[in-house]
Amino acid sequence: MAKIGIIGGSGLDNPSIFENPLDQTVTTPYGNPSSPLKCGTIGGVDVVLLGRHGREHTQPPTQVNYRANIYALKEAGCTHILATTAVGSLREEIGRGHLVILDQFIDFTKQRKMTFFEEFEPHNPVHTPMAEPFNAELRNILNETCAEFEFDYHKTGTVITIEGPRFSTKAESKMFMMWGADVINMSVATEVALANEAGIPYAAVAMSTDYDCWKEDEEPVSWDAILEVFKENAEKVTNLLIKSIPKIIG
Numbered sequence: 058m059a060k061i062g063i064i065g066g067s068g069l070d071n072p073s074i075f076e077n078p079l080d081q082t083v084t085t086p087y088g089n090p091s092s093p094l095k096c097g098t099i100g101g102v103d104v105v106l107l108g109r110h111g112r113e114h115t116q117p118p119t120q121v122n123y124r125a126n127i128y129a130l131k132e133a134g135c136t137h138i139l140a141t142t143a144v145g146s147l148r149e150e151i152g153r154g155h156l157v158i159l160d161q162f163i164d165f166t167k168q169r170k171m172t173f174f175e176e177f178e179p180h181n182p183v184h185t186p187m188a189e190p191f192n193a194e195l196r197n198i199l200n201e202t203c204a205e206f207e208f209d210y211h212k213t214g215t216v217i218t219i220e221g222p223r224f225s226t227k228a229e230s231k232m233f234m235m236w237g238a239d240v241i242n243m244s245v246a247t248e249v250a251l252a253n254e255a256g257i258p259y260a261a262v263a264m265s266t267d268y269d270c271w272k273e274d275e276e277p278v279s280w281d282a283i284l285e286v287f288k289e290n291a292e293k294v295t296n297l298l299i300k301s302i303p304k305i306i307g
Contacts, residue, residue: 059305060103062135062257063298064126064248074099074295075106085132087124087173091116094133100303105133109140109244118221118243124170127251137195137305138252140261141294143287144216144240145224145269145278147233151240154290156297157214157263158199160191163238164246165219171250185254195260195305202301208293214239216263218246224278230271241269262297264290 075097082093092108107126110116130138144157151157164171174183203210217233219225221243225233233241245261252259266286270277 058103059136060105060134061099061302061305062130062133062138063104063106064130064138064140065106065108074299075104081133083129083132085125085128087128087170088122090125090129091121094129096133099299102302102305103134104302105130105135109248119166119168121244121247123244123247123251124173127248127255127257128173131255131257135257137192138257138259139195139199139298139301140245140248140259141298142216142242142245142261142263143266143283144242144263145267146240146265147217147230147269147271148239149272151211151214151265152209153265153267153286154209154293155265156203156208156210156293157216157240157265158196158203158210158212159216159240159245159261159263160189160196160213161215162190162246162249163215163217163233163236164250165217165233166247167220169220169247171247173251173254183254185250187250187253190249190253191260192258195258198301198304199260199262199297202297202304205300206293206296208297211239214263216240216242216245216261219243225269227270227277230269233269234271240265262294264294 078097095106217238267278
């Protein structure tokens, strides 16, 4: 049977979408996860929600204990992970409120633990393949459900993950565009790499909230502007999760 881990991004850390919710405080060999686990069901499927930045958004992106988060979901029995994230758009055609079902990442972080391995067993190094980091089956379900809702969405997208918590300079934003990134955030590359290493299928739905700072006819991104767009569109992502989760077969 499937058991779905949900990692809630900005604005969706603690949605009231569960039947029979129960909080569970856990610890891991890598320390404490960002928040207690909220366990329950959606459409008859067992789910476990974890707030990426804590339930009150107190943890900056680099300080999030991504290893503990993924480990806690695996120990809770999660067979799949769905993540939500706010992103900045690096493409004119990806407008505010649009959803992007990510298929690739570029990792531009510098300070994070990107692996569970502090050392290898003798003569047994572990190098996890990462050519297709986001699970195709989960991505297909999310894309199919976006189409059913007739959302404005993009079937693929490359996310570049930066360290944060500062936003990009204009020079950086334009460089990321030249590199082929479609959207930008501060979390997903770390998460999906660890999920793959842990052997858990992972997919992420990104919501575009701004145009970073590359667009000359737009105000540079601000946190207040991000929250405004996300709050206006949060129900869209919640409905996407509620309808997609029962389609996942363990």
